[in-house]
Amino acid sequence: MKNSLGKMKARRRIGNEIHDLKKQITEVAERNERYKAREVFSKAKNTTVDPRALAIFQHASELVGIDEPKAEIIKLLTQGASTQEKMNLVSIIGSGGMGKTTLANQVYQDLKGKFQCRAFLSVSRNPDMMNILRTILSEVSGQRYTDTEAGSIQHLIIKITDFLVDKSFMSILFFHQLVQEIMVNVCSGVHVDAK
Missing domain, CATH: 3.40.50.300 (P-loop containing nucleotide triphosphate hydrolases)
Structure with a gap:
């Protein structure tokens, strides 16, 4: 019984972390859309400096x-x-x-x-x-x-x-x-x- 309770707590914690990650990803996507970041970064050129x-x-x-x-x-x-x-x-x-x-x-x-x-x-x-x-x-x-x-x-x-x-x-x-x-x-x- 103790083992089952521990597994349930771990699953709940993992589920909460996944939910938080999805929320953060959604927020980042909204910011990218709002600020048109994709356009800015796609035009940026990498330059190597010795x-x-x-x-x-x-x-x-x-x-x-x-x-x-x-x-x-x-x-x-x-x-x-x-x-x-x-x-x-x-x-x-x-x-x-x-x-x-x-x-x-x-x-x-x-x-x-x-x-x-x-x-x-x-x-x-x-x-x-x-x-x-x-x-x-x-x-x-x-x-x-x-x-x-x-x-x-x-x-x-x-x-x-x-x-x-x-x-x-x-x-x-x-x-x-x-x-x-x-x-x-x-x-x-x-x-x-x-x-």
Whole structure:
């Protein structure tokens, strides 16, 4: 008898919990309908952010072991400044997660005031050259360029070259050999490449 009573209590408790769950589900469905949440969430896009990218924006005092390599790169980049060399190129190479981007950003922050034009651009492994060149032109000129204003890749290269003639220029680019080659060929100034 005691066992039957225990089973009945357990069944009643489970029944009550199921009833509560159904009630909560009904309330959620009503809220979704009321606020049109399904439409909002169906239009949302998931974006993956590389957690290493957040290190770029850390304050320099929080970074450990960056002072010596940063000083060395700055020295390499500024060595020819007094002799009016056309270009200095420094490549920062290493495995993923080693801090190459963070190091390049710290160098950029220290040196950007010494250049008339500058660009800091991260390039994906499957680059859109029109977008890359449009972004570079926008950053160095301080003007926004739309798809229609940009023209062809060759037109953008000419615009960048014309704009940078006789200007000191610093660019920090990541990952793509073709972009590096274009920048080396058209820019007078300093180019830093992190791979």
